[in-house]
Amino acid sequence: MLEKLTRLRRMNALRQAAILSVIFMGITAIAGIALSEILRNSIEEEMHEELSETATYFLGALPRTSPDRLFNDLQKTFSEAYTVTGYRAADGKVYGDIAAGVFDNSGYTRIQQADLFSGDVLKEVEAAVLKEWDTEDRGHEGKGHDEYEEDLIGADEELNTLVTWFVYVVPAEGGRLAVAIPDFTVESFETLLPDMLLATGFTMSVLVLIGGAVFGFLAQMKFDRMRHGLERIAAGDLDHRIAPVRIRDDVDELAVTIDHTTKRVQTLVDQVGNLSVNIAHDLKTPLARLHVLLEEAETPGAARDDHIHAARTQLDQVISVFDTVMRIARIQSGLHKSTFTRIDLGELAATAAETFGAVVEDAGQTFQLDTSKAGKVLGDEPMLMQALGNLVQNSVRYAGTGAHVTLWARGQAIGISDTGPGIADKDLVRAVEPMVQLDASRSSDGVGLGLALVKAIAEIHKGSLELSNAKAPAPQGLTAGIYFNAR
Amino acid sequence: MQILLLEDDPELGQFVQQGLERLGHVIDVLRNGRDALTAALSNDYDVIVLDRMVPELDGLSVLRSLRSAKVNTPVLMLTAMSTVEARVDGLEAGADDYLVKPFAMTELSARIGALCRRGRTVDDPTSTVLTAGGIELDRMGQHCSRNKQSIVLSAIEFRLLETFMLHPGRVMTKNMLLERVWNIDYDPTTSVVETHISRLRAKIDKPFDSNVITTLRGAGYRFDA
Numbered sequence: 276m277l278e279k280l281t282r283l284r285r286m287n288a289l290r291q292a293a294i295l296s297v298i299f300m301g302i303t304a305i306a307g308i309a310l311s312e313i314l315r316n317s318i319e320e321e322m323h324e325e326l327s328e329t330a331t332y333f334l335g336a337l338p339r340t341s342p343d344r345l346f347n348d349l350q351k352t353f354s355e356a357y358t359v360t361g362y363r364a365a366d367g368k369v370y371g372d373i374a375a376g377v378f379d380n381s382g383y384t385r386i387q388q389a390d391l392f393s394g395d396v397l398k399e400v401e402a403a404v405l406k407e408w409d410t411e412d413r414g415h416e417g418k419g420h421d422e423y424e425e426d427l428i429g430a431d432e433e434l435n436t437l438v439t440w441f442v443y444v445v446p447a448e449g450g451r452l453a454v455a456i457p458d459f460t461v462e463s464f465e466t467l468l469p470d471m472l473l474a475t476g477f478t479m480s481v482l483v484l485i486g487g488a489v490f491g492f493l494a495q496m497k498f499d500r501m502r503h504g505l506e507r508i509a510a511g512d513l514d515h516r517i518a519p520v521r522i523r524d525d526v527d528e529l530a531v532t533i534d535h536t537t538k539r540v541q542t543l544v545d546q547v548g549n550l551s552v553n554i555a556h557d558l559k560t561p562l563a564r565l566h567v568l569l570e571e572a573e574t575p576g577a578a579r580d581d582h583i584h585a586a587r588t589q590l591d592q593v594i595s596v597f598d599t600v601m602r603i604a605r606i607q608s609g610l611h612k613s614t615f616t617r618i619d620l621g622e623l624a625a626t627a628a629e630t631f632g633a634v635v636e637d638a639g640q641t642f643q644l645d646t647s648k649a650g651k652v653l654g655d656e657p658m659l660m661q662a663l664g665n666l667v668q669n670s671v672r673y674a675g676t677g678a679h680v681t682l683w684a685r686g687q688a689i690g691i692s693d694t695g696p697g698i699a700d701k702d703l704v705r706a707v708e709p710m711v712q713l714d715a716s717r718s719s720d721g722v723g724l725g726l727a728l729v730k731a732i733a734e735i736h737k738g739s740l741e742l743s744n745a746k747a748p749a750p751q752g753l754t755a756g757i758y759f760n761a762r
Numbered sequence: 763m764q765i766l767l768l769e770d771d772p773e774l775g776q777f778v779q780q781g782l783e784r785l786g787h788v789i790d791v792l793r794n795g796r797d798a799l800t801a802a803l804s805n806d807y808d809v810i811v812l813d814r815m816v817p818e819l820d821g822l823s824v825l826r827s828l829r830s831a832k833v834n835t836p837v838l839m840l841t842a843m844s845t846v847e848a849r850v851d852g853l854e855a856g857a858d859d860y861l862v863k864p865f866a867m868t869e870l871s872a873r874i875g876a877l878c879r880r881g882r883t884v885d886d887p888t889s890t891v892l893t894a895g896g897i898e899l900d901r902m903g904q905h906c907s908r909n910k911q912s913i914v915l916s917a918i919e920f921r922l923l924e925t926f927m928l929h930p931g932r933v934m935t936k937n938m939l940l941e942r943v944w945n946i947d948y949d950p951t952t953s954v955v956e957t958h959i960s961r962l963r964a965k966i967d968k969p970f971d972s973n974v975i976t977t978l979r980g981a982g983y984r985f986d987a
Contacts, residue, residue, distance in 0.1 A: 589947075605845075630944065661948065664952065664954075725951075
């Protein structure tokens with residue numbers, strides 16, 4: 276149970292809904308209060324206007340008519356406009372039904388019903404109101420005596436709502452004139468409006484909360500699915516993907532991003548796996564030779580110095596391998612700091628030709644530089660030089676004596692083509708795996724890291740290393756190229 | 763030569779000390795940075811060799827303190843960190859050379875030899891024309907001649923000869939040449955250095971009576987004139 280409550284507490288959609296509903300209720304409360312105030316003021320103004328108009332009429336009539344005739348009795352009042360008028364003459368005599376004390380006020384005031392009317396008049400007022408409601412609003416024809424009394428009691432309670440009156444008192448012809456209107460319209464507004472708004476706000480809030488909970492549960496189901504998927508991946512199943520087939524919202528987009536990340540992790544893990552297995556496998560040869568040479572150096576009568584020198588050569592080899600492996604790993608993981616500059620591939624090829632042309636020729640091969648239509652790329656020059664060096668090294672080693680080696684730069688690509696035996700088509704992909712040596716019978720010291728390093732360098736330039744065999748009718752040969760802005 | 767060595771690994775320290783003493787140098791070996799700094803500030807050495815990872819005060823900090831104290835003795839840094847960043851840090855802090863472990867004794871002694879300024883036969887390394895043994899190398903005009911005969915060299919051959927002539931009589935290892943001529947800090951595994959040296963020899967030695975470039979097996983090359 277506690278767990279369920281915690282999940283509820285953490286539900287994002289529900290939290291948002293709760294915040295929204297609080298805001299909503301706040302807004303409706305403030306709106307209610309504001310509206311109420313505005314309405315009250317506006318109604319008050321209207322009331323004042325009506326009072327003023329009535330007063331003006333009576334002020335006009337007073338000089339010409341006697342107060343006796345002017346000030347209507349209650350019956351008439353209630354059957355017409357609910358307006359009550361009164362007059363206190365200079366000598367103190369009161370005409371109409373308004374209590375004497377009321378005339379001491381001035382201007383607009385609000386007065387309780389009990390204070391507005393004189394004692395017995397009040398009873399008459401109540402009776403008149405009752406009668407009025409009795410006949411017009413209550414529809415009592417044909418009802419029995421008990422029900423009638425109940426209705427009266429109900430009406431009595433209603434009467435108590437007519438507790439306040441608006442009163443306007445002005446001096447008139449030596450005396451004072453008073454005009455009064457009941458305040459019930461304003462009061463019912465005062466209670467009705469906030470109630471309405473509160474009810475609306477409350478209902479909306481409940482609906483929003485329910486909506487939030489529903490969306491929250493739906494989202495949680497989605498997150499639970501994603502979580503289970505991720506747990507599987509964490510347990511080692513790197514092939515598992517969690518994104519749904521149709522991408523509908525940003526949560527689905529997040530799942531797509533997670534899948535990309537998983538794929539990248541899978542690639543990196545595979546690479547590391549390859550590297551580790553192959554290091555172990557391929558370092559065995561130089562280390563074994565090292566062991567043999569040192570053993571032989573120990574035997575009496577052996578040419579110790581020569582053996583030790585040869586052993587050191589093997590050891591240098593091993594160290595060099597580790598350095599290259601480290602370099603590949605650093606480049607692949609993005610740790611190697613590279614400074615990218617604009618490089619003219621033609622110039623790069625020409626610089627490389629200065630160094631490697633001689634090496635190729637000394638190996639009994641012919642060398643050519645082809646930089647027609649060479650383009651420019653953004654790259655790290657030392658890294659690219661090292662890559663080219665490795666490609667040349669492969670040609671020198673495997674293309675055979677008399678082969679022709681061309682260093683070319685074309686558009687956004689640079690590479691080496693030779694006229695050697697090439698690599699069997701089925702082996703072309705394997706060739707770039709670290710440590711692969713395709714010709715198992717070869718006794719040369721070369722370890723197949725060269726191409727793996729070139730591949731890593733190509734990839735950090737957002738390019739690719741592509742190997743291809745020359746097609747007939749051209750002589751057989753291997754082309755190894757770095758293609759920037761890879762396809 | 764008077765050499766100061768900062769190295770906390772006792773075996774490596776002993777190995778280097780014996781190797782350098784065998785070559786006729788005088789070595790002071792110190793095990794921590796603070797002692798080394800004190801020694802370097804109080805004595806006059808020809809070359810200072812600093813290991814980066816040592817107790818009390820690391821090699822790089824010792825170097826920085828030395829340089830801010832205006833001690834301009836050539837410094838060679840030893841370290842296991844082969845990254846470009848580590849190398850750049852060392853050189854920016856004021857090191858003159860940088861050697862990654864593990865290293866061969868011949869490599870270390872050759873580099874120390876190249877750093878030592880005593881007995882330098884090149885009077886002014888910044889002069890535009892280098893001369894030795896009848897060879898004249900015009901660094902500005904990119905001309906070369908031996909015994910007044912003009913020799914045409916490729917850009918790389920020129921740089922090779924220039925490097926040799928800036929360090930006459932000193933052993934230049936393959937790695938040193940790769941760094942100075944090709945700006946390479948890895949092993950290219952192809953015979954880049956040998957190939958270009960033999961080309962240079964074909965032009966500068968073969969047509970003449972004497973050889974200026976000597977191969978020292980297991981160590982490197984040397985320019986003698």
